Amino acid sequence: MERIKFYSEYDMESGININKIIDFINNYQNKDIPELDNINGVLEYFNMIKFFEVEKFNRIIETNTKERINEVKNTLNKKIGKFIGAHKSNGFLHFYAEVDINYKKDFWELVDKYSIYMNIDSAEFKHFLNNSDFHYSAILQFKKTVNYFDEILREHILQDNKGAEQLLRKYIYNENEKEVFLPHSLTEEDKEKILINYIESELPETNYLEMIVNFPSNSQLKIRDRIKLLAKRRYSEEIEKILSGSNSIKYKTGVSVKYPADQKESVIYKENGRVFECSVSRKWIVNNLDYNTLWNNFIHIFDFFDDQMRLNLVSKPNEIGVFERIITSNFDHLYKDTSAFKRKDMMSTLQTNSYMHLLSSYQIRFEDMIEWFFNKYLLEEFGINNYIVKMPTNASSDFEKCRAILPEIESILKQFNLYLEDGEIDQELLQISSSHLFFKDCKSSVQKKYVYPVEGKIDQASFLLFSDQSGIFYLPNLGEKYKNFYHLLRSEKIKLNDFKEFQIKRIEWLIENEFLYIDKNGFIKILNHTRIILFCDLYYNEVISYWNCHPVLRKEIDILIDEKILEIDNSLFTKGEQDYLDYHLNKTKFSNSLDLRNSYLHGTQTTDDELHKMNYLLFLKLIVIIIVKINDDLCIKAIRES
Incomplete structure (x- = not known):
């Protein structure tokens, strides 16, 4: 029988383990709880105690047993203490080789919690540490043990060519990861040496090299520009090896946009x-050259936006591949510029570029369309006066256009905020303001603009219903016909006994939490279709x-807001759009x-004229979005208001 293991308060296997604990307590009186004769028994008792320390689990166990939990917990602690007392002076580390794989981390937690490290000889x-079957990263989660073996661990990390991976985990991984503790004796010079050793090592991972290059400047770990440049050059070398290696496969991947004269459909994607x-x-384009339609083409033809006017071009978690998700999931300081995002970005840039060239052949200048929107359309449609936007002229070089358009982007947003605050745009007030406007501070003219899930409220259900993982x-009888459980539910009549035990436990969780129900014929059904549509x-x-x-x-959203499952935000841009900009x-x-605003503002921009041309095109695309x-x-x- 598989031993009891505590993973987290929210793990879906907790119910199975709680039932095992209940059976264990009901089968033994306190005095009859077995003595421990091996390390895995110790670690199982150790895991049982963790369940007692979660209040909701504690209540369930206590309700289903005749024993008082504190007495059971104390007895287990005594059994653990007795085993440790008998062996802590006799080379406790030799037990590690006997530890079940699921208990490897628990072993070090036990060593840390019971101060066993104090009886471990330095030699x-x-x-x-030099054991090939063990990696010291497992110890770095336990502060007291790290502090006790401070100098030994410092020396070991300095000698480890992959020590930089532990540095990056310490200073870059998000709060959902277990904290990494480094030896206090590790100096800034040591850290720099560790990074250089990694960059110059035989087989550095390209994703870690990229992290060093893009390391945030506001981190506690300071990485000098020279080190970043060293990592950048090594990254380029490794990528070149991958692409030119005899075992590599090169794919021709990309996007194309064309405008056939004889096509009946307005647009075809394939x-x-x-x-x-x-x-x-x-x-279609030639027969609809009015500015209104030309602007709407970005929505209905080029698919920049969906039917809710959400920007389709942003990086979305559900579009990230499995391997990309593993690499990028823990690094919040990096924008997820995944392969799916890059393809959308290439397509939208090419669409904008080709569209501009096509319109110019009909004497329509894209910059004139932009000025028309602010200077004429907003006045005629919404009565907004004095909205002044001036675009670069054709006489300007691409570099000059880039320098000129960036202040206009900020001015556009500042003027909109002024209009919302005062009901008018005071150009003198605009000129006085010298502060930089952040995209998150751009306001909306309406209340209850966007709705987001409250963190942690529907994550588990959404994963079970909609994830392909x-x-x-x-x-087995359907194979890979469906992409997720929601898709299966909508398409097939299914019962609980169609599934394996591990699947049933997860489905029962959805039933217990009122996402699904079993109808009178035993079929699994969705309880509230409207709610599930929103969650999807x-x-x-x-x-x-x-x-x-x-x-x-x-109407359903309002109910979910009242239930504190959803929350509202009143910004001009969604959070994803803010990140994109x-x-x-x-x-x-x-x-x-890409930091294009600051590079042009501070004079650190490229000297490549072709890149200036591409950057200007990008700036125009951002104005389209705005x-x-x-x-x-x-x-x-x-x-x-109508």
Whole structure:
């Protein structure tokens, strides 16, 4: 029988382990609890105690046993203490070889909690660190043990060519990861040496090299620019080896945009091999050259936005591949510029570029369309006067255009904020203001603009229902027909006994938490379809635009807000859109940002004329996004007030 193991308060296997504990207590009186004769028995008792320390588990166990939990807990502690007392002076580390694989971490937690490290000889500990079957990173989660063997661990990390990985875990992993404790004796010079050793080692991981290059400047670990440059050059070398190696496979992947004159459909998207194609009817464009339609083409033809006016171009967690998710999931300071994101980015840039060239052949200048929107359209449609936007002229070089357009982007947003605050745009007030406007501070003209899930409220359910990694939607007779459990539920009549035991436990959790129910015929059904539709939308898009939803969905959203499952935000941009804009323009949040605003502002921009041309195109694309978001915001306000 598998031993009792505590993973976390929220682990779905907890119920099975709690039942084992209940059976254990009911089968033994306190005085008859067996003595311990091996390390795995010690670690099992140690794990049982962890269940007692979770209040809700403690109540369940106490309700189902005749024993008082404190007495049981004390007895288990005594049994553990007796075993440790009998063996702590006799080379306790030799027990590690006997530890079950699931208890390896618990072993070091036991050593730390019961101060067993104080009885471990330094020579013995050094010898153990050199054991090829053990890696010292397991010890770095336990502060007291690290402090006790401070100098020994310092020397070991300095000699380890992969020691930099532990540094990065310490200073870069997010709060969901277990904390890493480093020896206090490790100096700044030591840390730099560790990084250089890693960069110059035989087989450095390219993802770690990239982390060093993009390491955030506000971190407690200071990495000099020279070290980052060293890592950047080694990263380039390793990538080149991968691409040119005899065992590598090169893929031609990319995007294309074309405008056939004889195409009847307004737009056709398709994949041709590894090239994603967008084919737009030239006839559609030529027959609809009014500015209103030309702007709407970014929504209905080029798919920059979805039906809720959410930007499709942002990096979305559900579009990240399994291997990319493993590499990037713990690094919040990096924007997730994954392969899916890069393909969308390439496509949108090419669409913007080709669209501009096509329109210019009909004497329509893209910059004129932008000025028309702010100087004429906003006045005629919404009565907004004195919105002044001036775009660069054709006479300017691409470098000059980039320098000129960046202040206009900020001015556009500042003027919109002024309009919302005062009902008018005071140009003198705008000119006085010299502060930088952050995208998160851009306001909306409507209340209850966006809806987000409250952190932790629906994560588990969303994973089980919508993730392709949940493991509960696979049935042998159906193979890989369905992509997630929600898809399976909507398409098939299924019962609990169709599934394996581990799947049933997860499905029962969904039933217990009122996401599903069993009907009178024994079939598994969705309890509240409207609610699940909303959760599905949030899983794939992370945010819902409240006023762009159907009234039935808005009614359910209001209920979920009252239940504190969802929360509202009143910004012009969604959080994902804010991140997207920040990624392109500044380093306020992401150390791998393109940082184009600051590079042009501080004179550190490229000297490559072709890159200036591409950057200007990017800036125009960002203005397109801002224009569509402003227009949507004002349209919602107008409809609500009508």
